[in-house]
Amino acid sequence: xxxxxxxxxxxxxxxxxxxxxxxxxxxxxxxxxxxxxxxxxxxxxxxxxxxxxxxxxxxxxxxxxxxxxxxxxxxxxxxxxxxxxxxxxxxxxxxxxxxxxxxxxxxxxxxxxxxxxxxxxxxxxxxxxxxxxxxxxxxxxxxxxxxxxxxxxxxxxxxxxxxxxxxxxxxxxxxxxxxxxxxxxxxxxxxxxxxxxxxxxxxxxxxxxxxxxxxxxxxxxxxxxxxxxxxxxxxxxxxxxxxxxxxxxxxxxx
Amino acid sequence: xxxxxxxxxxxxxxxxxxxxxxxxxxxxxxxxxxxxxxxxxxxxxxxxxxxxxxxxxxxxxxxxxxxxxxxxxxxxxxxxxxxxxxxxxxxxxxxxxxxxxxxxxxxxxxxxxxxxxxxxxxxxxxxxxxxxxxxxxxxxxxxxxxxxxxxxxxxxxxxxxxxxxxxxxxxxxxxxxxxxxxxxxxxxxxxxxxxxxxxxxxxxxxxxxxxxxxxxxxxxxxxxxxxxxxxxxxxxxxxxxxxxxxxxxxxxxx
Numbered sequence: 021x022x023x024x025x026x027x028x029x030x031x032x033x034x035x036x037x038x039x040x041x042x043x044x045x046x047x048x049x050x051x052x053x054x055x056x057x058x059x060x061x062x063x064x065x066x067x068x069x070x071x072x073x074x075x076x077x078x079x080x081x082x083x084x085x086x087x088x089x090x091x092x093x094x095x096x097x098x099x100x101x102x103x104x105x106x107x108x109x110x111x112x113x114x115x116x117x118x119x120x121x122x123x124x125x126x127x128x129x130x131x132x133x134x135x136x137x138x139x140x141x142x143x144x145x146x147x148x149x150x151x152x153x154x155x156x157x158x159x160x161x162x163x164x165x166x167x168x169x170x171x172x173x174x175x176x177x178x179x180x181x182x183x184x185x186x187x188x189x190x191x192x193x194x195x196x197x198x199x200x201x202x203x204x205x206x207x208x209x210x211x212x213x214x215x216x217x218x219x220x221x222x223x224x225x226x227x228x229x230x231x232x233x234x235x236x237x238x239x240x241x242x243x244x245x246x247x248x249x250x251x252x253x254x255x256x257x258x259x260x261x262x263x264x265x266x267x268x269x270x271x272x273x274x
Numbered sequence: 275x276x277x278x279x280x281x282x283x284x285x286x287x288x289x290x291x292x293x294x295x296x297x298x299x300x301x302x303x304x305x306x307x308x309x310x311x312x313x314x315x316x317x318x319x320x321x322x323x324x325x326x327x328x329x330x331x332x333x334x335x336x337x338x339x340x341x342x343x344x345x346x347x348x349x350x351x352x353x354x355x356x357x358x359x360x361x362x363x364x365x366x367x368x369x370x371x372x373x374x375x376x377x378x379x380x381x382x383x384x385x386x387x388x389x390x391x392x393x394x395x396x397x398x399x400x401x402x403x404x405x406x407x408x409x410x411x412x413x414x415x416x417x418x419x420x421x422x423x424x425x426x427x428x429x430x431x432x433x434x435x436x437x438x439x440x441x442x443x444x445x446x447x448x449x450x451x452x453x454x455x456x457x458x459x460x461x462x463x464x465x466x467x468x469x470x471x472x473x474x475x476x477x478x479x480x481x482x483x484x485x486x487x488x489x490x491x492x493x494x495x496x497x498x499x500x501x502x503x504x505x506x507x508x509x510x511x512x513x514x515x516x517x518x519x520x521x522x523x524x525x526x527x528x
Contacts, residue, residue, distance in 0.1 A: 111402030131395035148365030176426035
């Protein structure tokens with residue numbers, strides 16, 4: 021009998037941002053597989069279910085292991101932080117299934133609160149207009165393609181959510197990105213920097229574009245860059261939805 | 275004494291996708307305010323807490339009402355479907371507070387599972403590469419600006435999540451968007467159409483770009499348009515993360 025594979029987004033980290041659907045899914049399986057840091061975030065859930073932790077950059081072996089176990093009849097959970105469908109494990113699962121010609125395993129993706137939603141909520145409301153998510157990691161995508169995409173996105177007026185802005189050694193894409201942003205946006209453009217959202221050590225910084233090159237940024241950071249309408253007010257970063265006159269604020273204000 | 279205002283994303287609709295944080299926040303307030311359709315989705319939560327339902331397009335009065343009550347000392351919840359920070363109520367709250375010069379009210383934004391994450395999870399894994407969210411509603415943003423942004427986004431290679439694709443009378447932005455997409459993407463590009471995600475009446479369609487102009491699309495629909503790498507396989511829509519050769523699928527496949 022073939023098993024099942026649930027790909028589960030556990031949200032940014034805090035227990036109270038893990039959906040009941042994700043909790044129930046974790047409780048329904050025979051084995052939970054994931055990157056060790058993420059497994060630690062769900063220590064308190066389904067504590068008796070066996071876990072298989074893998075290291076960083078072990079994505080493909082991790083997915084193969086999950087598929088093997090499911091093919092052997094197990095009910096398997098594969099966890100991602102944030103939303104499993106946004107730079108998470110869901111895509112690789114389907115890629116591997118296609119590669120292996122494996123069609124009998126029932127796959128379910130359980131959505132979660134993704135990093136950009138988590139970061140935005142801590143900053144205020146920066147994502148109220150059209151926005152683009154861009155990963156600055158050039159491990160799997162050529163750097164020039166990333167930077168070209170960034171340049172078009174900023175020209176288009178998107179608010180930007182930058183994932184994986186900088187690695188320990190991988191600093192050049194971030195430096196180049198800062199240059200591109202500086203070329204197209206005013207220096208006073210608000211920029212929000214959220215590290216370890218809803219985890220121990222969380223930090224939230226609201227700066228301007230001028231400060232971005234020197235900002236402390238790493239792999240657990242989400243950077244949100246405003247568009248030309250974004251403003252900072254009393255420590256909050258806000259992108260107005262549409263234009264103030266259309267809201268007729270004065271007419272409806274009592 | 276000044277009250278508090280919690281802006282709460284209740285997720286796409288299903289009870290099991292409302293985070294414990296949102297549930298707790300709803301249980302902690304004196305009054306819950308929201309669009310009547312959304313309040314119906316949380317009938318079962320905090321059933322004894324008074325509710326004030328408002329109609330569609332009553333966003334500004336709704337926010338003013340919430341602010342008035344909070345200023346009078348109440349603990350107020352304002353609910354949005356999906357994530358309150360993505361085309362939701364969070365931005366308008368901060369806009370209205372600034373407009374009124376109101377700085378004493380403590381505002382908290384509770385993030386949720388947004389419509390694009392919900393739709394993506396039902397389709398497979400279309401958002402594994404950089405993506406852009408674009409609302410096709412031209413109520414608050416000039417149509418030409420929306421369409422220009424769409425055109426740049428598709429040229430940049432983003433996967434696209436289209437919000438509010440079509441209203442009852444508002445069909446032209448969608449028609450124009452279909453023309454722009456057809457100009458830049460191959461006709462066989464996978465397109466996912468999700469209506470009423472995780473609600474009664476949910477429907478999921480996986481088509482190609484050719485079929486988009488004639489697709490049944492309305493205000494409770496999220497449309498996800500693939501990029502040049504997106505494929506459809508056994509009813510799932512998948513955008514590979516990076517390039518297959520970098521995953522070294524063959525080497526790690528046992």
